[in-house]
Each structure stands twice: as C-alpha cells, then as structure tokens.
Amino acid sequence: MDVLRAREVPLTSEYDIARARQMVRAWALEISLGLVDQTKIVTAASELARNTVVHGGGGAMFLELISSEQRKGLRLTFKDNGPGIPDIQVAMEDGYTTGGGLGLGLSGAKRLVNEFVIKSAEGEGTEVILIKWKLVTHD
C-alpha cells in the first residue's frame, strides 16, 4: 500500500472537529468518492475527532491518501494520549457511553467505513484507524 499524501490535523478544541470534517471532505472529493461515501467518511471522522477531543483530552488526526492495486482510499488515524479505554469490547457496543452521549460514535463509525482498527489500553491513550476505499467501477 502506497501513501500518496499525508497531513496532520491537530485536534484540541471543538473548532478542530469542524476543521477535521472539512479536510476529510476536501480529500474525499479529490479522489471522487461518491456522495454517500463522502458523507459516511466525514460523519465517521466527526465522531472520532470528537472522541479524541472530548474523551482523549486532545490529540491529532493523520489524514492519508492511499492507493493499493487499482484502488484509492482515505486512511484516517486518530491518536491521543488520554486515559485510554479499559474495555474496548464494551466501549464498542451501541449505546455505551461514559459521557452522556448516545454511545454511537465508535460502533456507528465502524459501520460507516471499510476498515476499522482500534488500539487502546487504560493509561496508554487511544488510536483509531479508519479506511474508506473508493469503489472500483468497471466500465
């Protein structure tokens, strides 16, 4: 897999969440992701960016334009050095929240992307990687 371009977007305030959304939208447009897929990846990014700011105490999003074989995609890595997640399986359940949210961010974002990886441990921060591929159409 090749990384064609990369960019780091700091995530420290709620304004950064909106900025992260706009960046992801711009890059999704660049690889001509379809409208529904654009909406899905931007929504997933919004969820993860907010988790990074609200639960993780701030961090960053690494935005990468990737290619593999015949396809292009976006890889988004959200990283913080916050408290971490003690039990990932529980945190991934629909409706689980420790912060008065709807508890849909993690589980929902996973449904919106093609690949979803989460690494976290208590006291060791959190890293979430999302990949959205542009569907290859044969015409």
Added chain:
Amino acid sequence: MEKIPIIKIDRFLLVSIQVDMHDNLALSLQDELLTKITATGAKGVLIDISMLDIVDSFIGRILGSIAEMAKILDAEVVVVGMRPAVAITMVELGLSLEGIRTALDVDKGIKLLNTVLDERENIDGRVTR
C-alpha cells in the same frame, strides 16, 4: 459571535442551518430556540437542515433534545430538508430521529405543522391559533 438566525413566520419559528456548526454553536442554537419559543409563544418550529452535509451523533442528540424540550413548551418541531445521503448515513450510524417529525421542505413542513396543530385542537379543544 456567529449566530444562526431564527425567523418568525405566522405562528411558527424557522431556523435555517447554513453552516457547518461547531458544537458550541449547536448548543447555543438550542438555548436561543427555546428562549424564542417562550418569548413568541410559537406553536411550531421548522428546522431546515438542507444545507447540512452531515448529521453526526452530536447534532442528532441536539435535534432530539430540541424536539423534546419544545414539546414541554407546547410547540411541535419538524426537521425539514434532510439530504438523502445524510439520511442513509444516519441510519447506518444507528441514529434514529425517532419521535421527530420530518418533511421534505419548508412548505411541506408548514403543512404538516398545521395538520398536527389542527388535530391537537380537535382532540383537546385547546385554542392554538
């Protein structure tokens, strides 16, 4: 500070969300809307989200709580103009706007509000006009 305008039309309030709202703006919109419902005695609120290109769990929660609190203030809320791609994504995210009325556009939203209010009037004899 930025502000989202709230317009009064007849006995309703209309809010058109035109920007990618950051979280604080969404929260202050919620506050202002509820204040304005009380101040004007509006019986219905139309929230036009046709310019919004996503609805995430945060905005979804705010729309839900606006509808809930408006109800306590005796006003009905209709969310209008949701884009199809947004609707599809919301479902997959797991967000249901359960309990929130939706309509395709502002016109249809106003019709829906009038119908709902007329029914309400018939049921309990309250004067809403």
